[in-house]
Amino acid sequence: MIATERSAGEWRSELERELKVNILNFWIRHAKDESNGGFIGEIKSDMTRVPDADKGLVLNARIMWSFASAYRLYGDPVYLEMAERAFDALDCVFRDREHGGLYWMTDAAGRPSQDKKQVYGQAFVIYALAEYIRAKGPRSGEALEWAIEIYRLLEKHAYDPVYLGYVEALARDWSETDDLSLSGKDLNERKSMNTHLHVLEAYTNLYRVWKPKGLRAKLAELIDVHLQYIVNTDNHHFQLFFDDNWNAQSGHVSYGHDIEGSWLLCEAAEVLGDQARLNTVRKEALAMAKAALAEGVDADGGVLNESDGQGHLDDTKDWWPQAEAMVGFLNAYQLSGDERYWQAARKSWAFTKRFIIDDEHGEWHWQVSREGVPNPAYAKVDPWKCPYHNSRACIEGMERLEHFITKETVKS
Numbered sequence: 145m146i147a148t149e150r151s152a153g154e155w156r157s158e159l160e161r162e163l164k165v166n167i168l169n170f171w172i173r174h175a176k177d178e179s180n181g182g183f184i185g186e187i188k189s190d191m192t193r194v195p196d197a198d199k200g201l202v203l204n205a206r207i208m209w210s211f212a213s214a215y216r217l218y219g220d221p222v223y224l225e226m227a228e229r230a231f232d233a234l235d236c237v238f239r240d241r242e243h244g245g246l247y248w249m250t251d252a253a254g255r256p257s258q259d260k261k262q263v264y265g266q267a268f269v270i271y272a273l274a275e276y277i278r279a280k281g282p283r284s285g286e287a288l289e290w291a292i293e294i295y296r297l298l299e300k301h302a303y304d305p306v307y308l309g310y311v312e313a314l315a316r317d318w319s320e321t322d323d324l325s326l327s328g329k330d331l332n333e334r335k336s337m338n339t340h341l342h343v344l345e346a347y348t349n350l351y352r353v354w355k356p357k358g359l360r361a362k363l364a365e366l367i368d369v370h371l372q373y374i375v376n377t378d379n380h381h382f383q384l385f386f387d388d389n390w391n392a393q394s395g396h397v398s399y400g401h402d403i404e405g406s407w408l409l410c411e412a413a414e415v416l417g418d419q420a421r422l423n424t425v426r427k428e429a430l431a432m433a434k435a436a437l438a439e440g441v442d443a444d445g446g447v448l449n450e451s452d453g454q455g456h457l458d459d460t461k462d463w464w465p466q467a468e469a470m471v472g473f474l475n476a477y478q479l480s481g482d483e484r485y486w487q488a489a490r491k492s493w494a495f496t497k498r499f500i501i502d503d504e505h506g507e508w509h510w511q512v513s514r515e516g517v518p519n520p521a522y523a524k525v526d527p528w529k530c531p532y533h534n535s536r537a538c539i540e541g542m543e544r545l546e547h548f549i550t551k552e553t554v555k556s
Contacts, residue, residue, distance in 0.1 A: 156546060167508075167531055170531075171207065171531050174191070180252055183203065183230070187523060189521070198252065199251070200526070204230050204238065207230045208231055211223045212275040212278070216278055227276060238250060240256075244297050246261075246294075247259045247316075248260050256316075263298060264338065264342055268346065273290055300318075302314060304388065309340060309390070312326070333385040337401060338384070341405055344366045344408060347362060347363045347366060348411055352415060364416060367425060375428060375432070382402055396450055396453055397450060398450050399441075399465060400462065403440070407475035447461060447466055460513055461513075466492055470492040470537055473492060474489045474540075474541060496508075510522035
């Protein structure tokens with residue numbers, strides 16, 4: 145039998161081994177910056193370290209989330225040490241004690257190189273701090289105070305009280321800025337799907353550990369914003385960029401974000417505990433999973449990166465859509481019992497094992513061609529290449545498969 149026909153128990157064991165041995169161990173062994181503290185900003189695909197590379201806020205926040213989550217699961221002090229190291233880097237290097245919030249980028253020595261307040265980055269710090277609190281880290285009280293502080297800064301400065309949602313970025317002092325985009329690949333627009341998806345994710349995790357009525361209302365509103373403005377209900381894909389009034393500025397489709405968003409919206413509605421919203425979200429999540437499977441999944445089970453909405457594909461395959469596809473299709477199977485989604489999730493994992501996991505150096509390749517050939521131009525570690533998507537996919541997959549095993553509902 146091929147790998148995609150193995151039992152749920154065997155699959156769960158594979159995910160646990162991948163998480164502990166190949167992903168987390170890679171970061172423990174290779175990512176620490178012993179000269180400047182924290183974590184190195186870049187390691188190339190051949191494992192060449194770039195000691196003078198700038199360090200990204202997202203990389204450090206995602207490392208913290210990954211190891212806090214691992215510590216929550218296993219209680220291993222090695223994982224706590226990594227989470228604490230990331231906590232210290234965020235607190236001592238990225239934190240702006242004059243204006244609040246955190247810098248977007250620093251140089252290798254820890255001096256701000258991009259000091260704007262990117263809302264996406266602030267959200268990931270909230271996400272990581274909330275996970276640290278869930279893991280009962282020794283500084284949980286401090287972490288909660290800091291998470292609440294960032295949340296209130298976003299609501300004060302980034303929230304749009306007229307049209308709803310959040311602006312992409314602000315200057316260091318939280319004044320308006322024209323430098324809005326996340327990266328050179330993104331449009332310089334006022335609002336984006338990507339930022340809103342991860343504010344949703346951050347507020348969901350924060351609501352797990354802190355439940356004021358104000359945060360509950362904001363989380364409910366974010367769910368509604370996704371359903372009303374970000375999802376294109378004609379084709380069940382996320383729209384990517386918007387002006388203030390939610391007019392779409394691009395027709396591109398990101399299949400990885402679609403399938404990721406399908407399960408993150410479900411998670412948000414489940415944590416919120418609003419049955420009416422949950423019913424609506426689950427219906428849309430299944431429609432998004434159906435569209436992603438029909439249009440964005442290749443014959444080999446790998447997820448294609450993007451379409452321009454007019455038939456032109458970016459048919460390369462990055463690491464993170466593969467991670468999100470496994471979870472998203474497992475979620476769709478849980479919601480529907482439709483065997484197509486179970487098989488799609490299995491094929492996604494089979495593709496990942498065959499082409500994405502780096503058996504030579506550890507961790508995952510950033511990108512492979514449609515034929516599965518790794519692109520050496522992409523780094524193994526950099527401001528965007530972090531352990532969050534793949535470690536979370538393993539953790540989510542393990543938890544969902546454990547449910548299946550316990551319920552004995554999975555057909556091997």
